[in-house]
């Protein structure tokens with residue numbers, strides 16, 4: 001796995017195992033967000049300290065531990081409310097150019113690929129219709145600007161999240 005931290009000066013996060021959906025949407029907005037749904041509390045804290053990540057958690061017991069200093073306590077049940085709370089607390093800027101820059105599964109930055117290199121990986125009509133393709137270096141999923149990106153932007157906007165250009 002290549003290190004993406006140097007590419008992104010923004011605040012980095014690690015979500016506890018209850019916050020999978022929040023983690024995916026933070027990634028969709030381009031924020032470096034570690035998530036593993038089988039992680040132990042002690043591993044979560046170790047990674048947060050080693051990788052300078054802010055812990056996002058619903059667990060009050062976790063935030064009472066002395067090693068945990070950089071954290072945000074999530075109180076909302078709904079992922080959209082959670083996302084809004086995180087964006088507001090950290091004063092994050094969500095911009096169109098950062099949406100879908102990161103793989104939702106692996107959290108790594110996706111890379112621009114030559115069109116002919118991914119020909120066998122997408123449906124022919126997608127291949128014909130689009131010009132710019134990106135790929136996750138880890139899981140090899142292929143992404144293109146289209147309905148998916150629009151749907152995310154629409155959903156965030158409906159949720160009251162301001163999206164900059």
Ligand SMILES: [Zn+2]
Pocket residue numbers: 103104105106107136137138139140141
């Ligand atoms: Zn991936």
